[in-house]
Amino acid sequence: MNPYENRRLWKYILLSFAVIIAVSSLAYTDFLVKSIAKSERTRAELWAKSLKTMFETDNDEMMNFLFVIRDSLPVPAIVTNEKDSIITYQGLDTTKTYFKLDADRKVHDPDYFHRQLDKMKSQHEPIPLEFFGQKNMVYYKDSNLLTRLRFFPYIQLSLIAVFLLVAYAVFNSSKKSEQDQVWVGLAKETAHQLGTPVSSLMAWVELLKDKLPEEDGSLVMQMENDVKRLEVVADRFSKIGSKPILSNHKVFDVVKEFVDYFKVRISDKISFNITGDEDIEALLNVPLFDWVIENILKNAVNAIGGQGSIHVHIKENSSRTQVIIDISDTGKGIPRSKFDTVFQPGYTTRKRGWGLGLSLTRRMVENYHKGSVFVKDSEIGKGTTFRIILRNNKKDVSTSA
Template sequence: MKFNIKKKTSNIFLLIASFVIVSLILWNTNNFFKKFKEEERLKMEIWATAQSEFQSLSADAEIGNLPLKVFQNNTSTPMILMNRDGSIKTHNIDKEFQKDTAYLKEKMRKFQSENSPITMEYKGEELATLYYGNSEVLNKLKYYPIALLLIIFLFGAVIFFFFKTNKASEQNKLWAGMAKETAHQIGTPLTSLLGWNELLKTENINPEITKEIEKDIDRLQTITERFSKIGSLPKLDEYDIVAETKNAYDYLKRRSSKLINFTFEAKVEHFPVLLNKSLYNWTIENLVKNGIDAMKGKGSIALEIVPNGNYVHILITDTGHGIPKSDFQSIFNPGVTSKKRGWGLGLSLVKRIVEEYHNGKVKVLSSNKQGTIMQISLRAKN
């Protein structure tokens, strides 16, 4: 408990520290932007003063070095000079637009929204108005905070997904370890049951009893085999999907309530696929049992096998309460369940068995208040 509290406190501290650092960076960037903009304004005012003095000179007067130096140094800020006679001069504007009056007027409106125009005067007489926009450096700097936030967001997302993936990997190892340990623990009493059943055969009892016990022992051995294979890559062999599906289906039918109406239909006699028999039977068992739970133990379960080119579709239909369309994908996530009891691992295991081990596909084909159709798709053996 103390460990969890410390971990939670550390996470909160890191979150607050990250927020403070980002806020300081943005605040500092904003201040730098304002300062840079003020310096650019000062530069434009100096340029306007030099231009005013230049325009006030007589034709035969000599131009000083200072105005020329000011004019030459300004090569980045776009400017439009509106003289009092209505004539327009441009600086740092593309040559192809320098004579386009409509374009220049639109630029002047844009410049005015970015910076207040500077009135150029000489000895109280208004000579012209200077409209100027942000320099290329200033425009790039304006988007710097957005770029910085995007980088921080992407960096945070990478860290988040790294820890999430790492956590999921640890959980998978834990489940695999628990499953293998369960298989190991079941093995000991299972061996004893085999011995006791052989002893019962020597007694004067109904052979049907020992036969049914053998079936349940075989079932326990199958379950043990399933659990022992979790976490390792299973071996796939060629099987007839029709026969294997019917065997799994019939087993569940014999051991389910008489209130459940079971039907089976195959639209093909044989269809060879690469299967891990034990894990595939587990898949059918999970889907059928989920259907029975959705019907609350009373209704109809139909299983249909439909070939489709190089694929075969196994359709499992129930008459349960249905699944909301928004949950069609999430029901396959670990821990998602509508049952009061259970860990929500059944459909997650189904998805892993079908898609990761058999390169197939499992999905909710359709669902409404009248029932649900689950579909498994497997490729034929080449």
């Protein structure tokens, strides 16, 4: 398992634990709510029975005892007759049960009572109550404690989720910034370390030109090309973290020049074909863009493995504002679920791979060339097409890294 898939597995494990904790919290709260609701139902039934007994008894001492019982049961309730007319009530908001007609007179607010009655009907089944030969109904609603408890876990989980999201965003941003600083420092140090041996090799090549006979000139030329390539690589790393200058270049010529260099250094069983408009221009930093093409071509060569072909097609979009470069191979293909994963740092299918090539490719295209790169299409066993989209602007600009 590569490092990226390992990190993703841990993310799924942690997410599973979070879901289990959330579900457990909701389940336990639901258990508490049901227990309290059952207790409140019992209190409502007891309140109804005490009310019935009060209407039927003539004993003053019993009446006082029933008053104490009734008043000790804090149940928001309304008693109605068969026609839904309100007979009595308890535990409602005293500031809303009346409204003033004048300084001396107050009457019940019917709208408030009907709203409360509708709410009680929606929450619980009524308790039948019969006295004086009449059938009545006792309706009640949840207490404030029960209402708050019903919503508490959702509020709690929402606050925790918001906190975790903010913490993750801050941590991720800090981690990415730290990684960028390490990457930029490493790149510049690499460029610095390459500078001295490359300069020395260039001198040795010049010395070989003078010492070797002319028939060996082609070998020296290839050595010189490789040394120049090392110089280009050092230049690439030195540009990381700085402001690369973008200028107009013919895309076809830039791609062809690199392909000509690249194809003689791989198996001759892999053929190359470049098609498209040769006059299309795009804003490029050639050393960095060569790196982009190199990474995609290396990925294609590895996917092909043995014999196959690589096709590069260059065109413009319909509005002629973008340059589109499609790089297709006849390799083993990429599963659709991995279309975005292949650009993640550390993702690789090779045992000795670092999983950085396509990640750097996306960084250079998006951050430095203000374009985009993605897997346009792929089919297992038939091949893959990567698409690069660049700006087609006729003005030279500088972009921030």
